[in-house]
Amino acid sequence: MPVTTKLSLTDNLPLTCSRSGTCCHGKMVNLNPWELACLAEAKEMPPRQFRDQYCESGGIRLRFDGRPGWKGLPACSLYRPDFGCSAHPGRPLVCRLYPLGRQKQNEEQFYIYQGHEFPCLEGCPEVDGLPRMTVADYITGQAVRSFEAAQDEYLEVMQNLADGAFVLLLESGLAESDDRKTLRLWRQMGSEEPQQLAQRLGNRWIDRLMLPDPADSIADPVSFSRRHYDLLLSEAEESFGTMEDLPAYSEASGLMMGLALHLGRGLGTDPSELAEHWINTAKKHGARD
Numbered sequence: 001m002p003v004t005t006k007l008s009l010t011d012n013l014p015l016t017c018s019r020s021g022t023c024c025h026g027k028m029v030n031l032n033p034w035e036l037a038c039l040a041e042a043k044e045m046p047p048r049q050f051r052d053q054y055c056e057s058g059g060i061r062l063r064f065d066g067r068p069g070w071k072g073l074p075a076c077s078l079y080r081p082d083f084g085c086s087a088h089p090g091r092p093l094v095c096r097l098y099p100l101g102r103q104k105q106n107e108e109q110f111y112i113y114q115g116h117e118f119p120c121l122e123g124c125p126e127v128d129g130l131p132r133m134t135v136a137d138y139i140t141g142q143a144v145r146s147f148e149a150a151q152d153e154y155l156e157v158m159q160n161l162a163d164g165a166f167v168l169l170l171e172s173g174l175a176e177s178d179d180r181k182t183l184r185l186w187r188q189m190g191s192e193e194p195q196q197l198a199q200r201l202g203n204r205w206i207d208r209l210m211l212p213d214p215a216d217s218i219a220d221p222v223s224f225s226r227r228h229y230d231l232l233l234s235e236a237e238e239s240f241g242t243m244e245d246l247p248a249y250s251e252a253s254g255l256m257m258g259l260a261l262h263l264g265r266g267l268g269t270d271p272s273e274l275a276e277h278w279i280n281t282a283k284k285h286g287a288r289d
């Protein structure tokens, strides 16, 4: 079930080339759990405290509630006027790549630019005087490797969580029972705002999703995300091990899908497109909506 993902800052977009920080105003910056942990380390605080202080929707997105600046738009919660990003060493991948985005389709990745005018020239005309460099040199200078590895590993986690939702739906007898509630729930969750979905999932599961074991080292994003998935899996097995009726399987399938969709948002996917993609796949295997 291949999924295309696109990671870019969206307007309602960061760079560190200019202290004016126009790119740190009026944007949306979504996070994966490893990025949240990196930002927390840069701020020298526990991930939970960082999440509660600087993020919204359970930690999937940075708050943009800082002092309004460029065009009167609110600043990222981590932006400090006359200084810039206060968590610069831990800044997430979208901030490192801006104004570029990263698209991954199957095993191929592309760096893309979505727009007609180069936004830095409008927001920070002084960049025109900066030395020219190739995209490859720019990306190398932003030290994106481990951030891209985390992104790719968490895409696997997202898919594995969704696969769990499929198993609970298709291998429990639920799909054969003419159940329609489960796919409707998947669709509804795909269209929910992040805060709504976070509330639906509840504190326990949001914490498990966004705040892996605080003792986990962020040095290796691959082992970090794999350990994280193992923890999620054992928690799910513990919770769902004693299910005896179909409504319980439906609820469990919904939970696994909700976790996949919420994580997917942090990875730059569109949850409603993702939900429809997975609903169509489930229907091809006999489920109904």
Ligand code: SF4
Residues within 6 Å of the ligand: 014, 015, 023, 024, 029, 062, 076, 077, 078, 079, 080, 084, 085, 086, 087, 088, 091, 092, 095
């Ligand atoms: S994390 Fe840092 S670089 Fe990214 S938007 Fe916030 S202040 Fe700007």
